[in-house]
Amino acid sequence: MDWAKVKTILIVIFLILNVFLFITNLYTDYDLGFQSDYARYAIKYLESRKIRIDTKIPDRTNQLGTLVYIDKDLDFTYLTRFVFGHEILASTTGDSVFIAEGIQAIKLSDDELTLVDKITYDGSGATDPDSFLKEAYIYLEGLGYRKKDLLLQSQIDDENGKTIIFNLKYKDYVLFDKTIVLTLDTGGMISATIPAIEGKSISSTTKDILSPYQILVMSEIPGGSVINSVYLGYKHIHEGELYAIPVWRVTLADGTIFFFNAYTGEEL
Structure with a gap:
């Protein structure tokens, strides 16, 4: 093939690519413009x-799949060293595990890990x-x-003491x-009470999800409310299922929390 033909083919490919990029940008700009207009109306x-x-509304995520959960791989050799300072053999009954030494203990049951530990910090004089x-x-x-794996709730x-509750996160999504x-x-x-299951992967079979503004317009949030936070994450619909669906969580200033199915807008 001579250089003239190669050059012609490259020019044609370049033109096709530019047309494709132009159309893609056109639709992207249209979608962004539509979202912006809808946000103003909302x-x-x-x-x-x-x-x-009274919060920053998250950017829209167009599509998401369900989140698959698996049992967390627990290293009891490490856990006993972490809590007791040395290795202790676990006492197991079926799926349950119980290890104790004095007032310290490790217990696994019902997909939940509980650690009872003694630390030097007691909060006095803080x-x-x-x-x-x-x-x-x-x-x-x-x-x-890691800190980025947690969302303070x-x-x-x-x-009687102090209690802190964190939501776990999978990538950027709150569980x-x-x-x-x-x-x-x-x-x-x-x-410390910790889930014994964890997110494995998000299904490659995705579906359209509603934007946060669509959720707020469709919702029955009481008039006069102040919205303090809006988060996108995952939640089980039925107890015992090994997957969770995308959910929008809306928290009001008075502490009231609403959960909405991100696929349908239904309040959960």
């Missing part, structure tokens, strides 16, 4: 119902209100959880029914 509609948005939160991040890092401080609960009593005993 905000006006919510304002007409005296509903105020002037930083987030001191236990910082300690919690350090403790969980020792169990393989709540902190409770009363006469709304997978929580880690850390409780510290006044004697320095910490109890």
